[in-house]
Amino acid sequence: MDASYNQEIKSNKQYNPQMHSAEHILNQTMVRMFNCGRSFSNHIEKKKSKCDYHYDRNLTEEEIQLLNKKVNEVIQQDLIVEEEFYSKDVAMEKFNLSKLPEDAGEKVRIIKIGEYDACPCSGLHVSHTTEIGVFNIISTDFNEGVLRIRFKLIND
Numbered sequence: 001m002d003a004s005y006n007q008e009i010k011s012n013k014q015y016n017p018q019m020h021s022a023e024h025i026l027n028q029t030m031v032r033m034f035n036c037g038r039s040f041s042n043h044i045e046k047k048k049s050k051c052d053y054h055y056d057r058n059l060t061e062e063e064i065q066l067l068n069k070k071v072n073e074v075i076q077q078d079l080i081v082e083e084e085f086y087s088k089d090v091a092m093e094k095f096n097l098s099k100l101p102e103d104a105g106e107k108v109r110i111i112k113i114g115e116y117d118a119c120p121c122s123g124l125h126v127s128h129t130t131e132i133g134v135f136n137i138i139s140t141d142f143n144e145g146v147l148r149i150r151f152k153l154i155n156d
């Protein structure tokens with residue numbers, strides 16, 4: 001794990017492991033439901049976050065509700081979030097490494113959320129998904145091939 005990178009994350013007070021972990025689950029759910037890629041751009045903050053996807057239209061109200069429900073179903077399973085390290089060659093075969101930074105070392109850190117999701121990431125995460133709280137989509141919009149989803153978390 002890159003210590004300086006984690007230092008940078010921790011020093012950013014807006015950075016929120018709950019939000020960031022929700023982003024992983026949202027991405028995998030988008031891939032499964034809409035066959036789009038993971039978000040190519042995002043802005044993750046404690047109060048509210050947004051993720052952008054390449055897609056061809058906005059979501060319907062029914063789809064938003066279903067997406068919201070699916071993400072919460074995954075969270076409520078209380079899946080374990082764990083890191084695993086793979087050599088770059090093995091990781092390339094097993095996972096989608098399109099977002100891997102070019103300067104990544106020979107060991108690739110994969111974050112697994114139960115059997116639901118696995119992707120390379122160097123960020124900070126919750127250890128169990130129920131720590132995320134309740135996922136809530138605020139709004140979606142569509143503009144020039146970009147579907148934007150805004151969401152917040154409700155914690156006790």
Ligand SMILES: [Zn+2]
Pocket residue numbers: 020024111121122123124125
């Ligand atoms: Zn992550």
